Each structure stands twice: as structure tokens, then as C-alpha cells.
Amino acid sequence: MLKKILVNNRLVPVPVPVLTLGQALGWVESTLVPAGSFVTRVILDGEVIEFDSGIVSRRMADLPLGEKSRLEIQMDSPASLALQTLDTIHSLSSAILGTLKSIAVSAWQTRPADKLPEIMSLNDDIRLVIDLVGHVNDLLLSATAAKLLDPGPVAGIGRLLEHNLSSYNIARSQSDWKACAKVMLNRFEPLLKDLLVESETLQIRVLAIQPQLSLPAESGGGLRVV
Known part of the structure; x- marks a missing residue:
């Protein structure tokens, strides 16, 4: 036993x-x-x-x-998972912003025939941010008492990042590094800065109603044997 x-x-x-x-x-x-x-x-x-x-x-x-x-x-709990995910979103966004300008400068100075590994790494990092935003949005929307929260601003930034990542990858596939640099500075940078603010705001809201957040049983709130 x-x-x-x-x-x-x-x-x-x-x-x-x-x-x-x-x-x-x-x-x-x-x-x-x-x-x-x-x-x-x-x-x-x-x-x-x-x-x-x-x-x-x-x-x-x-x-x-x-x-x-x-x-x-x-x-x-949904609240603890959401808080962990929002903290990861905040940390990752801060890390990306810390290197974004230097990558953009390198991209601007790189010839089309040359390769820039940081370009692909940035794609992976932005994709991870988008996936994390989608996860926290789904988690909070499926939780009871979710109407007391508004994950909309964070989710909206995620959709804008998704849209601009498509433009970034089109430029990347064409080795148009200058276009990639423009997307970094004109699109990614302001969106990530907004995400820092909105993710912190959402964290505060989740903390405020943490005891009221739970998942309905049909969404996987308990284990069942089949």
C-alpha cells in the first residue's frame, strides 16, 4: 500500500x-x-x-x-496558473525589449546575402509570447468569475503581435533585413511595452479576485477515470 x-x-x-x-x-x-x-x-x-x-x-x-x-x-488553481503565465509573459517581454534595438541595428546593417541568427531567435521569442497570451486568455475566459476580469487588452496585443509576426516572417523569408528591423522598432517594440503594462494590470486584477476564480467541472476541474 x-x-x-x-x-x-x-x-x-x-x-x-x-x-x-x-x-x-x-x-x-x-x-x-x-x-x-x-x-x-x-x-x-x-x-x-x-x-x-x-x-x-x-x-x-x-x-x-x-x-x-x-x-x-x-x-x-486557475488564478495561480494565470499569475505564473502573466509573470512569464512580463519577464519574456522585458528580455526581448532589452535586446530588440541592438538586433534591429544589426539587421539594418546586414546585407541581404548574409544570415542573421538573431532574426530567427526573435521569431521564436515573439511566437512564445503570443502562445502564452493565448493560454492565459483561454484560462481566464474558461474560469468562473471571469466576468470580473477583462483579459481583452492583453489578448488584443497578442492578436496584433500575431499579425505583425506574419509581416516580419514575410520579410525574413525574402532576406529583407531592413524591413525586419522596421517591424521590430515600429511594431514589436510599442506592442511589447504595452504588454508590460497590461500584463501587470491583469495580474493585479487576478490577485484581487483570486479566491473567486475556479474552473467548472466539465472543463477539467477534476480527474475522472474512463
Whole structure:
């Protein structure tokens, strides 16, 4: 029988008979997960257990557990996930802004026949910002009490970054480095500066209503075995 579970890096003793992964997850869900939170990661003996939309397969649920089994569980709330993502957006945007002008100058001075690795790296960084913005927007819109928030400004900046990234990549595919530099300074820079402000504002709003944010059960707020 399983004796202990590592929950959010804290060792928790298991006082009831637990013989399978499904039983362990059921006990965690019923006794340890606070209202509004949900399990986001499960690791058994170093192997990540895959589950989609809160659904754990019967095969995984029937995995036997023993006294030496190491079960690690991470649980989060929509608010904590949103705050973590917004913090990453802010940090990444700041880092991009810190090097943007120097990359633009290099691009402007580079001949079309030459390659500039920073051009592709910037594409990857902007794409990551866009993906993170989309993630936090979806997370907050799916959460209850989301009407108390307005992720619209952050989402709008994400859409504008997406649009301008397309223009940037067209110029990049044509080795038009000067056009890339113009997009960097005239489009990316002001949008990223706006994103710094709006992401901070949204963080403050999320913190203010953090206890009220939760995911509805049908969106994956709990684990189910099928």
C-alpha cells in the first residue's frame, strides 16, 4: 500500500488503504485539493502520467502502488496558473525589449546575402509570447468569475503581435533585413511595452479576485477515470 504522496513538493502521509493510482488520485481529489483548484501534473516513479481534460485512462488508474512507490502530484488553481503565465509573459517581454534595438541595428546593417541568427531567435521569442497570451486568455475566459476580469487588452496585443509576426516572417523569408528591423522598432517594440503594462494590470486584477476564480467541472476541474 502507498504510504506517502508528494503534493506540491510537500510529503503527505496516506492514512487510508491505497493500492492503485486511481485510488490515490481519488483520495487526493476528495481530501487534499481545495475548492477551485485542480490536479495539473501526476508523476509515478519518475514517469509523467498523461491525462487529457481531467480524464485518466482505466489502464493508468489500475497501476498498482506499493510502499516504495513514489507518487508526485502538482495541483494549481486557475488564478495561480494565470499569475505564473502573466509573470512569464512580463519577464519574456522585458528580455526581448532589452535586446530588440541592438538586433534591429544589426539587421539594418546586414546585407541581404548574409544570415542573421538573431532574426530567427526573435521569431521564436515573439511566437512564445503570443502562445502564452493565448493560454492565459483561454484560462481566464474558461474560469468562473471571469466576468470580473477583462483579459481583452492583453489578448488584443497578442492578436496584433500575431499579425505583425506574419509581416516580419514575410520579410525574413525574402532576406529583407531592413524591413525586419522596421517591424521590430515600429511594431514589436510599442506592442511589447504595452504588454508590460497590461500584463501587470491583469495580474493585479487576478490577485484581487483570486479566491473567486475556479474552473467548472466539465472543463477539467477534476480527474475522472474512463
